[in-house]
Structure formats: structure tokens, C-alpha cells
Amino acid sequence: AEIYLQGYGGTTPAFSTDLTRIEESAAAVLDPRAYGYVAGSAGSGSTAAANRAAFDRWRLVPRMLAGATERDLTTTVLGTTMPAPVLLAPVGAQSIVHDGAEAATARAAASTGLPMVLSTASSTSIEDVAAASGGGPLWFQLYWPSDSEVCLSLLARAEAAGYSVLVVTLDNWSLGWRPSDLDNGYLPFLNGAGTAVPFTDPVFLGGLDASPEEEPAMAVLRWISMITGTDRTWADLAFLRKHWEGPIVLKGIQHVDDARHAVAAGMDGIVVSNHGGRQVDGAVGALDVLPEIAAAVGDRIEVLFDSGVRTGADVIKALALGARAVLVGRPYVYGLAHAGEDGVRQVLRGLLADLDLTLGLSGNTTPGALTASVLRRS
Ligand code: FNR
Numbered sequence: 001a002e003i004y005l006q007g008y009g010g011t012t013p014a015f016s017t018d019l020t021r022i023e024e025s026a027a028a029v030l031d032p033r034a035y036g037y038v039a040g041s042a043g044s045g046s047t048a049a050a051n052r053a054a055f056d057r058w059r060l061v062p063r064m065l066a067g068a069t070e071r072d073l074t075t076t077v078l079g080t081t082m083p084a085p086v087l088l089a090p091v092g093a094q095s096i097v098h099d100g101a102e103a104a105t106a107r108a109a110a111s112t113g114l115p116m117v118l119s120t121a122s123s124t125s126i127e128d129v130a131a132a133s134g135g136g137p138l139w140f141q142l143y144w145p146s147d148s149e150v151c152l153s154l155l156a157r158a159e160a161a162g163y164s165v166l167v168v169t170l171d172n173w174s175l176g177w178r179p180s181d182l183d184n185g186y187l188p189f190l191n192g193a194g195t196a197v198p199f200t201d202p203v204f205l206g207g208l209d210a211s212p213e214e215e216p217a218m219a220v221l222r223w224i225s226m227i228t229g230t231d232r233t234w235a236d237l238a239f240l241r242k243h244w245e246g247p248i249v250l251k252g253i254q255h256v257d258d259a260r261h262a263v264a265a266g267m268d269g270i271v272v273s274n275h276g277g278r279q280v281d282g283a284v285g286a287l288d289v290l291p292e293i294a295a296a297v298g299d300r301i302e303v304l305f306d307s308g309v310r311t312g313a314d315v316i317k318a319l320a321l322g323a324r325a326v327l328v329g330r331p332y333v334y335g336l337a338h339a340g341e342d343g344v345r346q347v348l349r350g351l352l353a354d355l356d357l358t359l360g361l362s363g364n365t366t367p368g369a370l371t372a373s374v375l376r377r378s
Pocket of ligand 1: 037039089090091092119121122141169251273274275277278306307308309327329330331333
């Protein structure tokens with residue numbers, strides 16, 4: 001109603017309310033290399049396409065006279081209460097799309113009450129994002145450094161700054177084959193985007209021969225070598241379990257046996273995700289593996305989902321297929337690119353309104369009650 005009334009008064013949104021289309025307008029406002037980094041995916045882009053195609057195979061079957069004029073989307077996941085089952089996915093290097101970067105995103109997230117998952121590859125420090133958030137819900141995503149002391153320092157900083165859940169990303173131990181960045185010779189951290197998380201870390205800085213101001217490329221390369229190329233095993237997760245008090249979520253799970261490993265390793269949750277199609281070209285659409293994973297472990301562990309969520313209907317489909325909540329990546333980054341904090345807020349509020357309306361108009365009132373019976377496979 002707000003948007004229609006504003007339109008009646010001659011004011012329309014800064015960019016489209018259709019989140020499947022804002023990639024195009026973001027291309028017009030972004031530096032081409034930054035755009036390529038955000039929009040790009042692995043290889044031929046077939047995984048990113050599969051993510052969207054997987055949503056299209058499921059259709060909602062709306063019910064009428066179902067008493068759905070009043071809805072309650074409030075959801076609690078691992079101790080975090082959110083106004084709707086939606087989180088902001090960890091996205092690194094946000095300074096390449098807007099000067100406000102992660103601080104602008106944090107303010108917008110806090111104003112909606114949705115949790116932000118801060119990336120280890122953030123261009124804003126753990127502490128500055130917490131300050132910008134002003135008490136909003138925050139989770140911390142870990143790219144697991146090979147240096148244990150650096151790892152412990154990051155965990156301690158995140159915990160001290162109030163991040164309540166640790167999200168450990170498993171699918172990015174090496175950067176995927178990404179033609180858009182390869183063709184542009186572009187890696188944000190080597191092209192001026194801040195790497196604030198390590199560069200504000202006393203333990204990381206203590207291990208450098210020269211400061212990042214003196215030798216930025218050396219510092220970046222040391223950091224990249226620390227968070228890539230280390231062979232880990234399921235048993236190694238005990239280290240994180242020992243040193244992180246709160247819940248731990250593993251991000252990047254796509255096989256049902258890996259979901260079972262996560263349970264056996266004492267983890268609290270998983271994100272069924274293929275990194276928005278950015279890692280393995282030709283991988284299965286993330287939504288395609290969600291039902292079997294949720295069926296196998298959903299009663300023992302929180303199952304979250306990301307990769308390809310663009311609409312309220314997409315959120316409903318993921319929840320109906322077993323997710324407790326979803327994470328959204330590129331759409332809010334495009335909002336940030338268009339209009340900074342206000343742009344992120346427009347994307348988040350729009351997605352929540354779309355979700356609320358679509359939930360009600362399809363005859364449903366709460367996310368928790370959604371089951372596959374609201375869907376038909378087509
Ligand atoms: C990401 N993603 C990501 N994931 C992570 O765990 N740590 C990170 O630093 C990043 N960085 C990152 C940068 C950019 C530009 C993108 C687009 C994505 C992956 C992200 O958390 C999430 O899994 C996907 O973005 C979800 O897919 P959609 O919503 O973008 O389709």
C-alpha cells in the first residue's frame with residue numbers, strides 16, 4: 001500500500017521492485033569489473049541457471065477462504081529471533097559496489113530486524129559493522145584461516161562484538177573458475193577493495209614482515225593463502241566447536257551424506273547452498289537437493305537454504321521443502337549498488353512484503369506451518 005500511495009503522489013521506487021530484474025539496472029550503475037564479480041558465477045553459469053530453474057519446477061497451489069488475512073512471519077533460528085525467515089547472506093568486499101559497504105548493509109538490516117551474516121572477506125571490520133548495526137542481530141561467517149592463532153583471534157573478536165552464530169563456509173577453500181573475473185583480471189582484494197577483517201587483526205598483523213600500508217599486495221596474498229588450499233576433515237570441526245561458545249552452522253552443504261556428517265560433528269545447522277553457483281559449474285540446483293537433506297537431518301539440525309532466492313514465492317518454496325529460513329545474496333548487493341543503505345532497505349522490505357502477501361494470498365499464515373503439500377511439482 002505504501003508503494004502504491006507513493007506512486008499516486010508521483011514518487012516511484014529508486015529501482016525496480018522486481019528483484020529478478022535489478023541485476024540489469026545494477027550493471028548500469030556499477031563499475032564493469034565490480035559488476036562482473038557480483039553477477040558472475042562459475043564456468044558457463046549453468047549452476048546459477050540451475051538454481052533458478054529448480055524454483056520454477058515447483059508451483060504454489062493457493063487455497064481460498066483460508067483465514068489468511070492475519071499473518072505472523074516471526075521465526076527463531078538458533079536463538080536469533082527475526083521478523084521473517086530471511087537473513088542477509090555473507091557477501092565479501094562490499095566496498096566495490098558502494099562506499100557505504102558493509103556498514104550501510106548493517107544499518108539497513110538492523111532497521112528491518114533481519115540478521116546480517118558478516119563475511120570474513122568484509123571490507124569493513126567486525127567491530128565497525130557491529131557498531132553500525134547498533135544492536136541488530138549479527139552472525140559471523142568464517143573463512144577458516146590455516147593459522148590457528150589468527151582463527152582464534154577472529155572468533156574472539158566476533159564473539160566480543162556480539163555476533164551470536166558462527167557460519168563456517170566449506171565450499172570456497174579455493175576460488176572457483178570464474179570467467180568474468182578471469183577475463184577482467186580482477187580480484188577485489190587485489191584491486192583496491194579493503195580486506196578489513198584481517199587488516200584490523202592484531203595477530204594477523206603481527207605475522208607480517210611489512211604492514212599492509214607498506215606492502216598491501218603482500219598482505220593480501222598472505223591472507224588469501226591463509227584461507228585457501230588447506231585440507232580439512234570433518235574431525236577438524238572439533239577445533240571450532242571447542243573455541244566457539246554459540247551455535248555453529250556449516251555453509252555449502254549439497255550432499256545428504258555431508259549433512260549427516262554435520263550432525264555427527266555436533267554442528268547446530270547447515271546452509272544448503274552452492275554459493276550462488278559461484279564455485280562448481282554444472283552442480284545441481286541447490287533447491288533440488290533441499291528436500292532429501294531436510295528429510296534426512298531436519299529433525300536434528302537447523303536446515304537453512306540459499307542460492308537463487310529472488311521472490312516471496314521462492315522463500316515459501318524453500319520453506320515448504322524443508323528450510324527453516326533462507327539467505328539472500330546478490331539482490332541486496334544490487335540494492336546497495338543502486339542506493340546504499342536505502343537501496344538495501346528497499347530490497348529487504350520489498351522481499352518481506354512480497355513474502356507476506358504471497359503467503360497470505362496462497363492461504364497460509366505462518367512460515368513454520370508450510371509443508372510440501374502447498375506445492376505441486378510441474
Ligand atoms: C558471495 N558469497 C559468499 N559466501 C560466503 O560464505 N562468504 C563470502 O565472503 C561470500 N562472498 C560473496 C560475494 C559475492 C559478490 C556473492 C554474490 C556471493 C555467497 C553468498 O553467501 C550466498 O551463498 C549466495 O550469494 C547465494 O546466492 P544468491 O542469493 O546470490 O543467488
